[in-house]
């Protein structure tokens with residue numbers, strides 16, 4: 001990994017309680033969107049699926065429940081939050097997708113959510129993931145598209161989001177990479193490219209998705225010197241204000257099919 005730390009042991013290691021909260025927050029906020037996307041592509045009970053960077057496993061488990069005549073492989077560098085193999089038809093595999101490969105033509109669906117944008121060699125991993133599809137299979141890549149921090153109506157959010165962007169850039173992540181994905185899928189030989197976006201909510205009472213995300217990288221943001229603990233504390237206070245509502249990021253799902 002570039003830039004002074006790895007993805008797994010740097011920003012987003014699974015060994016911290018913050019990571020558990022962060023993954024739960026992602027799942028609560030995005031699982032509905034992901035399920036809608038996959039069903040829209042014609043997900044069928046007989047499909048063989050791969051979930052890359054499965055995290056706490058909500059998508060892999062949902063796929064295993066849906067694909068009653070197929071099977072699902074969940075791969076992650078850290079499977080500690082996935083458990084052993086909690087579902088029939090679900091295989092949990094500990095592996096680094098930047099180094100590991102799968103048999104070409106093996107899967108009807110390869111799904112990667114909030115993983116590839118964090119990998120410095122993301123373009124190459126995407127191209128390899130496309131090769132794991134069987135003809136007719138879909139590659140679905142979901143990643144953030146971070147809106148410009150300075151366009152927030154809240155100066156406090158602008159400061160926090162600059163620090164959030166910088167903390168990710170320092171470990172080689174690119175929070176705007178998703179915009180390149182439609183073209184990368186086409187260049188990997190996929191067709192029927194499509195995409196959909198879902199706004200991510202900061203504030204707005206119980207609909208807030210950002211407290212666990214910002215708390216999860218608070219040490220790195222504070223270390224960078226661009227924000228202090230008082231900025232995080234002010235953010236927590238602001239969350240009680242019903243007028244504190246912002247959209248700092250879009251979640252972009254992009255898909256393509258191997259002819």
Ligand SMILES: C[S@@+](CC[C@H](N)C(=O)[O-])C[C@H]1O[C@@H](n2cnc3c(N)ncnc32)[C@H](O)[C@@H]1O
Nearest residue numbers: 053054055076077078095096097098113114115
């Ligand atoms: C932000 S989490 C997303 C989890 C899940 N996809 C979701 O959306 O709920 C990213 C996951 O990717 C995993 N990961 C990071 N780098 C990886 C790599 N090189 N190979 C496999 N998994 C990786 C992390 O361990 C983490 O569980």
